[in-house]
Amino acid sequence: MLGVFLVVADAQLAEQLRALVAAEAECYLAGEEADAAAAAVQIRQARPDAVVLDLALPDWGRLAEDIRRHGGDTPVFVTGRASTGQLREAMRLGIKGFVPPGADAALFRALVRELPEHRESEERVPGRVVCTFSSKGGVGKTTLAVNLAVAMGDLSSQWVALADLDLEHGNAATLLGRGRPPVSVVELCRTGAITETALGAALGRMSGCRVDFLAAPPSPELAAQVEGEGRSEPRNYVAEILEALQRRYAWVVVDTGCHWRESNLTVLERADIVLLVTTPDILALRNTAASLEKLLEGFGYSQEKVRLVLNRHAASLAVSIDNISRGLGYPVSFVLPSDAVTAVSAANQHSPFMGHRGRTPLSAGVQTMAESLLGTRVSRPGTESATRRRWALPFR
Ligand SMILES: Nc1ncnc2c1ncn2[C@@H]1O[C@H](COP(=O)(O)OP(=O)(O)O)[C@@H](O)[C@H]1O
Ligand SMILES: [Mg+2]
Incomplete structure (x- = not known):
């Protein structure tokens, strides 16, 4: 478009x-x-x-x-x-x-x-889908999805799609300064077929960055119109939307909520890269251990597909990256520092921290992630599933 x-x-x-x-x-x-x-x-x-x-x-x-x-x-x-x-x-x-x-x-x-x-x-081959995921809230999924999309748009000089598919409590719009967007994924599902034109009308082009944004429903009860009982037809709208986005964008970044229902299962299945976000505290790490088991052993996803992101890391905490990796029996792919001055102040100013401010520890970390993902040649599903070292599960 x-x-x-x-x-x-x-x-x-x-x-x-x-x-x-x-x-x-x-x-x-x-x-x-x-x-x-x-x-x-x-x-x-x-x-x-x-x-x-x-x-x-x-x-x-x-x-x-x-x-x-x-x-x-x-x-x-x-x-x-x-x-x-x-x-x-x-x-x-x-x-x-x-x-x-x-x-x-x-x-x-x-x-x-x-x-x-x-x-x-x-001529384009389907775009790649990167989703942020965690079975626990507050680990930084939305912060990462929004800022990663901005960084990937800047670095690639291509428009990147950002879809907020946290259907009940999506708040990416707030971080983007979009307030209450006039259209969301709900209107897109109401239009019937997910055509290029319908998609174009539902996406908001962000100013100051190369991100086209699809907002989550404006209130939790509207989520049922996308997934569940409130649907006008028994269709998997999330699958159709992702497919349409992949036709149009080389990269589609998806933010998700914390659950294992159909919409998230669809996103996870379709994703080329699942950024499993965790933080260095025992509650998050226990959830992460369980999520890894489901993603790797339950769904058979590969290590190439599931990338562990350790967010809010600080050297002063009583747990090292190495300990976390051993404890989960899985490598940590990306580490983002604890940097509330950057994350929280950007959120409170309704503006992504990537692209606008000077370089901070957190923006440098997201930049590295964006560079790495853009340089990644991701093989399509069907790759061998990852094996975890079963002996190391102290977070269970
Ligand atoms: N690296 C970080 N350092 C400090 N605070 C962070 C960091 N990442 C996220 N936060 C803050 O943590 C809170 C939860 O982040 P959010 O992205 O909403 O998590 P989730 O989407 O997983 O629920 C927000 O207040 C956010 O500003
Ligand atoms: Mg969130």
């Missing part, structure tokens, strides 16, 4: 272009402005996949320069009544193409389908 931003002065032309965007199944309207200066600010925040710029705007050239400077390779098309001089100037500025007023759907489609991002999506 391509987000198209319109910067058009003429109301009639704007209406015509809006209709073209709506008619093209591969596109959605990422924003609209009639003023070049206001558009420059919005485009920097919304980071659309393409901009259509009206040559009737006095500042169109300056805006095109601004997009080139700040938007990297964002393709810009021009529209409106064009003089030869303007078209020459547009070519000099690296304009991608011309959408003539009165262009029909076929011409618009042809222009859009030339865009590299679109060509990629046609």
Whole structure:
């Protein structure tokens, strides 16, 4: 899906272009402005996949320069009544193409389908799913999912999907500063088939990072409309949503709640990487030991798939990483330090700590994780299941 931003002065032309965007199944309207200066600010925040710029705007050239400077390779098309001089100037500025007023759907489609991002999506293999999981709350699943998605988007320069599938108590929106999002996974399930268009309408594009966000239901009782009795049809919506997200994004990060019901089993099964999050306290570690047993021995997942994340680690605690690894009989893949100044203050400011602030111990840890995951070649299910060293289970 391509987000198209319109910067058009003429109301009639704007209406015509809006209709073209709506008619093209591969596109959605990422924003609209009639003023070049206001558009420059919005485009920097919304980071659309393409901009259509009206040559009737006095500042169109300056805006095109601004997009080139700040938007990297964002393709810009021009529209409106064009003089030869303007078209020459547009070519000099690296304009991608011309959408003539009165262009029909076929011409618009042809222009859009030339865009590299679109060509990629046609050839793309299903995206990889990374989920955060724990059978205990408060270990940092949501904090990690949100910040990992931001870091992966920044590092890969690709839009990353973040799906909050903690259906009863999802709170990723709060960490992203989204308050109460107008649409969530509930509306997506109500639309019938999970089409690209329905997905596009349910996702919110975050500003300041490359994350498209699918919010959890706004209240716990609505979870039943996605999983359980309240469903309008007996479908596995979570599976359908993940499949749709994987068609569109190279990476899909999923936050989950603490349970073993159908929605989580679906996420776990579909995930290429399960980040099993734990903390260095006996309550969390006991839950983690039980979870490892279920994931590895019960479901037969591989060591490549299940990665143990030790969050809130501190050298001052009476347990070392080595002890934890031995106690669980499983290697710790990632260690994130206890860093409340970063985690809690970012949460209280409704803003992910990745990307915005300077480097902190916690952001450095998440950065390392993102680098490692992006560099990972994950084999698809069917890989050998992991074996644990059975002698070491003091956390049971
Ligand atoms: N590495 C960390 N250091 C300090 N506090 C953390 C860290 N990770 C998470 N937290 C804090 O722990 C609390 C629980 O985190 P949260 O992500 O909501 O956990 P979960 O999703 O597993 O319930 C939050 O207050 C969060 O800010
Ligand atoms: Mg959570």
